[in-house]
Amino acid sequence: MNHNFSQRDFKTVENELIYAFESLKSNTPNSFVGIDDCKNRYVAVKITEDDFEIAIFKNIEEVCSKYIYSNVIIIDMPMGLPENTHDIRPETEGRKILSSRASCIFTVPCRQAVYEKTEEIKELVYSDVKLKGIKDDVIDATCLAVTGMIGYKKGFKTIPENPMKDSKGILMQMAYAIF
Numbered sequence: 686m687n688h689n690f691s692q693r694d695f696k697t698v699e700n701e702l703i704y705a706f707e708s709l710k711s712n713t714p715n716s717f718v719g720i721d722d723c724k725n726r727y728v729a730v731k732i733t734e735d736d737f738e739i740a741i742f743k744n745i746e747e748v749c750s751k752y753i754y755s756n757v758i759i760i761d762m763p764m765g766l767p768e769n770t771h772d773i774r775p776e777t778e779g780r781k782i783l784s785s786r787a788s789c790i791f792t793v794p795c796r797q798a799v800y801e802k803t804e805e806i807k808e809l810v811y812s813d814v815k816l817k818g819i820k821d822d823v824i825d826a827t828c829l830a831v832t833g834m835i836g837y838k839k840g841f842k843t844i845p846e847n848p849m850k851d852s853k854g855i856l857m858q859m860a861y862a863i864f
Contacts (some may be wrong), residue, residue, distance in 0.1 A: 717837060718752045719829025720745075722761040723822040729754065730826040731786055732779070732834060757833035761825055765850065765857035766796040772851060775844040775859045782844065836862035 719733045727742045731752060742748045745760075752758055765775055824847035840863045848858035 713839070715834075716752070716755045718748075718755045718758045719826040719831070719833060719835035720758065721822045721825040721829065722762060722774065723819060728822045728826050730823060730830045732736045732827070737830075737855045739826075739828075757837050758862070759829040759833045759836075761829055763785055763793040765848075765853075765855035766793065766794045767857065768852050772857065773845070774851050774857050775848065779859050784834075786838050832862045835864065836860070839863045 695796060716731050716733045718729055720729045723741065727745060727748050729740050729752065730746050731738050731740075742750070742751070750760070759827050763774075765774070774793050776790050776792060779790050783789060792840050813863050841860050842863055843856075843858040845858065849857045850856055
């Protein structure tokens with residue numbers, strides 16, 4: 686592909702991007718992917734308007750490579766890690782919203798704990814995560830894919846409404862579809 690880096694007005698560039706985006710959409714059926722961690726692998730569910738597929742991958746790079754042209758990819762994994770007491774993650778607010786299902790949201794460790802690779806810290810980090818069978822992971826990934834489909838059509842909201850960024854610039858947020 687040849688790139689033209691000459692000075693052009695914003696409207697021209699905007700129209701070119703819209704055209705490119707629309708041509709991608711028209712040649713590719715809409716697809717939505719949900720990803721869940723599954724026993725040191727990833728289970729992904731891709732749904733379209735009239736079909737679905739389930740696949741297991743060794744790493745997240747394989748998932749992203751396979752589904753690079755999907756409209757929405759949602760992964761059930763914490764993004765953005767706190768490093769100090771001023772970094773506010775969305776878990777507390779999310780638990781309040783879910784109330785009776787609050788235990789579904791596990792606590793995210795700080796960046797220092799993630800990079801320490803001691804068995805003690807691993808045990809602490811994963812102590813509240815129940816071992817699930819592949820069936821549960823497929824259900825979770827399917828729910829994420831459906832959330833992606835709904836959010837693509839109706840929009841997304843985040844918890845918190847104005848999320849903080851961690852020291853790496855990653856938003857510490859939970860996203861959900863507007864119904």
